[in-house]
Amino acid sequence: MKIAIGQIDTILGEVDKNIRKIEHYTDKAISEKCDLIVFPELATTGYGLRDLVYTATRESENGIFNSLKEKSNFIDIAFGFAEKERGYFYNSSMYLSGGEILHIHRKKFLPDYGMFEEQRYFSPGQSIKSFNTRFGKTTMLICEDAFHISSHHIAFKNQTEILIILSASPFWSDHTSMKWEMWENVCRTSAQLNGYFVIFSNRVGFEDGVGFFGKSFIVNPNGHVMDEAPFLKEVLFITEMDLRDVERARLFMPIMKNEVCNETFGKAEDRL
Amino acid sequence: MKLLEKLKIDCDFISSYLVEFVRQEITKTGLKRAVIGLSGGIDSTVSAYIAKEALGKENVYGILMPYKLSSKDSIEDALKVVKETGINHKIVEITEPADAYFSKFEEMDKVRRGNVLARMRMITLFDHSQLYQALVVGTSNKTELLLGYGTWYGDMASSLNPIGDLYKNQIYQLARFFNVPESIIKKKPSADLWVGQSDEEELGFSYDEADVILYHLFDLHYSTEEVIKLGFKEELVKGIFERVKRNQFKRLPPIIAKISKRTVNIDFRYLRDWGL
Structure with a gap:
């Protein structure tokens, strides 16, 4: 399976222009014969929306997504967008396949600490659901969702094979760490413990001094970073992954096998 | 671990990050040039090296703005930066306009005078930003910004500031990384607003x-x-x-008296990069 990550920059609040860019990279990925392309969080709008949520959000059925839907006959597409529904706003991601919306995930954990103001503008999603794609059981998380161990537990419980994390992660560092180390730790641990692929798609570019660092990557089910996109640079990043690695990793470490009868899933008698 | 070691930065990454910051946050406005006030000090030197990497030497204008009492070393060191980086430069003496203003008053203490000099330089930089169709790149570091050791709308004024989240010690790390002239690293930090001024003595x-x-x-x-x-x-x-x-x-x-339902910067909230 050939997977592309559209590690893009966006223009704040300019939905039409950003969607054209998403379409452009999707076309490139199609011509590179990729099977799936993943874009970052809020790829249609940019991140620091503040009052732009009133004008830059769109209903998921808005015609603005028609061209991408059309393209999903040739490639599966996952991208972050600012969603509007009946006067409420969500930080969402859409998975398109076969010309249709296969799944929409609404970010459940909206950061509102430090520099973050998401909870001020967006409503939280109520659940994290897994869904079947032509590649297997898939779960999408958006940025902060992935810092909650409960999200990884749901992905595990649902027997996820591909975990997609869409992100707009700002750069910071201190004397002990660089921001991306946190992402590598989280994704490698999740991949290893749960025996699935993790696709981490992060944006690039600056918004009022806040730099989104890129460095998107893919972790295999053994917890190894297979390949990593560059720091700060907008690129179409393409990697091959062998879906059979999920089975191989689970043959080697069949963690779920012994999990089913303990309290993680409820008491053993519940299953009988 | 020595406490100061906690401030150690990865100069390779941080410098490439700051170069991209300057490049992107200037070019996305439709401009491509930068104006920087060069004092010969460590902060403006590091800012100049970053701007040169980001925009190319031909797009960076270093402006030297001596007052008659400014230290000779300041000008010499600033000229070394110009020579090393190859950026454009211009010397704009601020003695005449500053003295013209001072002459309106019988007595002015050194703080008032220092503030006037800093703001005269601000006027010069922003005037040249219009002349060259450039943005003013700031040179205030995090230590100064936090301590408030600078002149409001003077040296603290800029359009964008690559070094404002770096402590003084971290500026020195970058300076060594860029191999800036040794005399700039060696000398005592000074705002050079009056003869013999030393930052560390003044701060205590x-x-x-x-x-x-x-x-x-x-x-x-x-x-x-x-x-x-x-x-x-x-x-x-x-x-x-x-x-x-x-x-x-x-x-x-400045703070704004909120009257309406949407007040600028309170609940009328957009980033500078709106639409850019």
């Missing part, structure tokens, strides 16, 4: 002390008591904390 503590205290207080969320336990005098830690608090206004645009 060293930059290294300030950096470590500020880093623990604000970056690491230590309480003043916890910082004192690291081995600093109570008076020093509390004095620095008070300074930071007292100077918050210098780090913000």
